[in-house]
Amino acid sequence: MAPKAYYSIHPKFHAAVDCIIFGFEEGELSLLLLQRDFEPAKGQWSLMGGFVEEGESLDDAARRVVAELTGLNDLYMRQVHTYGDPGRDPGERVLSTAYYALVDIKRYDRELVKAHNAHWVKLNEIPHLIFDHDRMVQDALRFMRYQATVKPVGINLLPEEFTLTQLQTLYEAILGEPIDKRNFRKRIASMDYIEKTGRIDKTLSRKGAALYRFNREKFDGNFKI
């Protein structure tokens, strides 16, 4: 067994998670940010975060923190990076692990968000954030963009059923560049895990647009390597 001193001669640190919560609305990506009405850094903007508790994994902590703010427990989340510079939190030393989360912006709990004084802010209108949260956002954005080019994580920003126009607008927002409609639809047509539901959405156009859905079974079947 390990001698007791093996651990105890080393310092301990607070551990936190900070969450970069992405939403998609009006053709643009947004982040859910807190206008802090509490200390520390009261009055400034920050990411939603929280301390890791005893017996709680990092993933669980991130999930809890996001659920506290959104009421949603089933979000797509990924760890981005851990920030551990001494002095990154001017109060005490805290190691913080950043996670990004993808939210269908129609689903979050408006009461909870209001209670936390949180707001959806469009990507290009993001204010300066406290500590090293600016850098966390940059890193999370880069990582999410990369993931989106590799697998269809973006789907988690849309409702269960979505039109191809919605999907294209989403990917244009993620990649930050316009996409040719015909080429885009050709590519989607070749992905059998994005399937027509047979239903039609009439709210977004007079003509109506076919609704599609992501079929996780087909995707996992095709992509497990």
Next chain:
Amino acid sequence: MAPKAYYSIHPKFHAAVDCIIFGFEEGELSLLLLQRDFEPAKGQWSLMGGFVEEGESLDDAARRVVAELTGLNDLYMRQVHTYGDPGRDPGERVLSTAYYALVDIKRYDRELVKAHNAHWVKLNEIPHLIFDHDRMVQDALRFMRYQATVKPVGINLLPEEFTLTQLQTLYEAILGEPIDKRNFRKRIASMDYIEKTGRIDKTLSRKGAALYRFNREKFDGNFKI
């Protein structure tokens, strides 16, 4: 200011770094692993790791730990992931951040490695490692492979000057598949940041092979986005 209780009501944890140290020899990737002659988990195999100390960033801790074992202070290193499940270390709770490092296997300090009872182990001969170190290795390998397809990080596994055959063998080892010699050389020729030194290596063939070197300035000039 933050009330003192803001921090102090939350638990603290040990923080560690574990390092996946890659080398390249005889056409294969290897890892530098410890056969532990110390507790905990004496007798088992593990990654080189260490606790994060007061006033030391995670990156610094990883750099220190790798230098302790290899004597090398200038290695290419990247953070991979942080592992925080309660119980991942059966002794006490420890949050561990994994880093990978790339070593020119000709350069490390053999005395230090021997003193730590560490050994280079080929990728496909890696034994079961303690705790969650197996998973760390898988994650690091995937991340390093991805990085190698995007930018020439592999160069850090070779000496300053190298032949194109060495470089090709390295990339075959990283990607795990054979590469066509002519296509490979065509691609390298199009990268002006890999430049001929004018020197010739005569140790690896009778004919002799041109030595090349990575020009960081040209690379940064081309790739800064």
Next chain:
DNA sequence: ATGAAAAGTGTTGCATTTACACTTTCTATT
């Protein structure tokens, strides 16, 4: 009846990637 607004639909050219085999050079051996 008409106009507006979004949905939907194929083809061609271009660029990139892949497949493929022989010659050159040198030295160690006979």
Next chain:
DNA sequence: AATAGAAAGTGTAAATGCAACACTTTTCAT
């Protein structure tokens, strides 16, 4: 001195993937 062996070095053609491009259909509101 001749030769065999071993790795270095070199170009072309086919195929595939990617990018560019414009008009018709449908429906509802006016």
